[in-house]
Amino acid sequence: MFDDSRLEHVDLGDVTLRVRHGGSGPPVVLLHGHPRTHTTWHRVAPRLARRHVVVTPDLRGYGGSTLPPDAPGHAQSSKRAxxxxxxxxxxxxxxxRFAVAGHDRGSLVAFRTAMDHPEAVTHLIVMDGLPVIEHLERTDAVFARAWWHWWFMGQTDKPAERVINADPDAWYRTPGPAEIGAENHADLWRALRNPAVVHGMCEDYRAGLGIDREHDAADRAAGRRVACPALLLESAHDDLDIHGDPAAIWAPWVAGPFAHRIVDSGHHQAEQAPEEVADRIGDFLAAHPRSAPSPGGAARNVEPGSPPPGRRLP
Known part of the structure; x- marks a missing residue:
């Protein structure tokens, strides 16, 4: 499924991440979205690995990665964590130092990585995602009807896990093995039938409705923006424009060079248009060579609740 790559489980202390990595050159990490695992990148990663080290982890709580015990405010599933x-x-x-690309929920993690760790992130690529606060502040009846799963999965009084785990095959409808690849399909469905993964995915959405929004609001109030070059890849046949022009919504969050490109696909770009996605990412990385590290040296972890070291602008 992945050419010349290595699959490992890396113990980071509070979590163990399942990760596949390979290739040579400047590193780029690819972050999947809901409800996928890292194998969603199986058609993109080998193409990028011709010129880059490519790292594809399962996010905490997804796929083969673990999740710490639930914490107040769902902080264990925050995008900061x-x-x-x-x-x-x-x-x-x-x-x-590395480039980071994320799709769907992974785009929120990629964005938070660039905001909290500017010394580490050389390039940011977001695919079919906006900062959580931008969605929530624009919520109306149209958005609530189209993206209703945000509110369903975010519930705690009547947990969504009970409904999903009762019949995951009815809840999740995915393309077949011929469309997304047999091994990718099998890996995805192993995850979807695992109650621990379903809980992890719900906790991701619960964090999105609360603590993630708080982190975005604090950044905006402080005038922090993404310092590195950024690229928005928008699916032509999806609804990221439900609030209007996504590029216009992203622009105030980015201080460095910013590009917006349309990909001829539905929501799951990496599976439906892998050549175009790989080309778009590769061309963007080549067009913006890595700059010198920001003052402050190596990347710093940001503890939940502490002010991140993102770049401030007047």
Whole structure:
């Protein structure tokens, strides 16, 4: 499924991440979205690995990665915690500075990694995602109807896990093995039938409705923005534009060079348009060579509740 790559389980202390990595060149980490695992990148990673070290982990709580016990405010599933995983993982693999790309929920983790760890992130690529606060502040009847699973999975009084685990095959509808690859399909369904993974995914959404929004709000109030070059990849046949122009919504969050490109696919870009996705990411990375590290040296982990070291602008 992945050419010349290594599959490992890396112990980071509070979590163990399942990760696949290979290739040579400047490193880039690819972060999947809900409800996928790292294998969603199986058609993209080998193409990028011709010029890059490519690292594809399962996010904490997803796939074969673990999740710590539930914490107040669902902090264990915050994007800040997941971003810390990314930086620690890349450090363990010998990469202090790297590009990060994320799709769907993974785009939220990629964004938070760039915001909290500007010394580490050289490039940011977001695919079909916006900062959580931008979605929540624009919520209306149209958004609630189209993205209703946000509210369903975010419930705690009547946990969604009971409904999903009762019949995961009815809840999750995915393309077949011929469309997304037999091994990717099998890996995805092993995860979807695992109650621990279903809980991890629900906790991701619960964090999104609360603590993740708080972190975004604090960044905006402090004038912090993404310092590195950023690329938005928007699916042509999805609804990221439900709030209007996604690039216009992203622009105030980015201080460095910013590009917006449309990918001819539905929501799951890496599975439906892998060549175009790999080309878009590769061209973007080549167009913006890695700059010198920001003042402050190596990447720093940011503890939940502490002010992140993101770049401040007037």
């Amino acid at each position: 997941m971003a810390g995983d990314v930086v620690r993982l890349m450090g363990r693999l010998g990469h202090e």
